Amino acid sequence: MAEYEDKVLHELDGIKEYDNPLPGWLMAIWWGALIFGALYLGFYALSFGENSMDSEYRAETANAVAGVQAYFDANPLVPPNAAELLAGVKDPVVLEKGAVRFEKSCAPCHGAQAQGLIGPNLTDDRWIHGGQVEQVFQSISKGWPAKGMPPWGRALPPDELSALVSYVRSLQGSNPPKPKPAEGDPFTPEPIPGS
Ligand code: HEC
Known part of the structure; x- marks a missing residue:
């Protein structure tokens, strides 16, 4: 770690604290996660309109209710004799x-x-x-x-x-x-x- 030796922040009893940057791969994960999180939130949780989770849920519910109603219409409650x-x-x-x-x-x-x-x-x-x-x-x-x-x-x-x-x-x-x-x-x- 010779290249960082000039960035010693503190030194006490021969123990040195360096100001080294985080390794590139760790920073890549950090930024990647941050950007992915922001996009994910935008696309799914905060989106409105036709393709939002909310309208998808409503469409599926309406579909299920219509299915149940159709079943009841086709099978009315007939009292047995x-x-x-x-x-x-x-x-x-x-x-x-x-x-x-x-x-x-x-x-x-x-x-x-x-x-x-x-x-x-x-x-x-x-x-x-x-x-x-x-x-x-x-x-x-x-x-x-x-x-x-x-x-x-x-x-x-x-x-x-x-x-x-x-x-x-x-x-x-x-x-x-x-x-x-x-x-x-x-x-x-x-x-x-x-x-
Ligand atoms: C949550 C409570 C509850 C449950 C569970 C319940 N009942 Fe009732 N039932 C009542 C009440 C209260 C009345 C009276 C309704 C009124 O005063 O018009 C009643 C009335 C009736 C009547 C008409 C009685 C009359 O004098 O004309 C019948 C028959 C009946 N229940 C059968 C059933 C059957 C069979 C079940 C099970 C599949 C059932 N009940 C489940 C509360 C219940």
């Missing part, structure tokens, strides 16, 4: 499917035995929105969002929606312990064929 829903009340496979889904999605609000908690008791003979299987299907699939009953029609597959209706219907008159006081009007639902 009442006979099918009533037949499910007698079908252990259907009831089991309904019970499994009920425990996961409905019990937190209606109680494990549908005795009522936040939501009304579903086992008594009073209904706020009607107890015919088709009405129950509407209550479950469209919900009563303003009253705190979520719509399940788009969240659950059709076979589970139907199984829930049959399951709820099968709980009529089951008299669970600690029922929530009845709400709604007395209602005589259609008979279940074969019982």
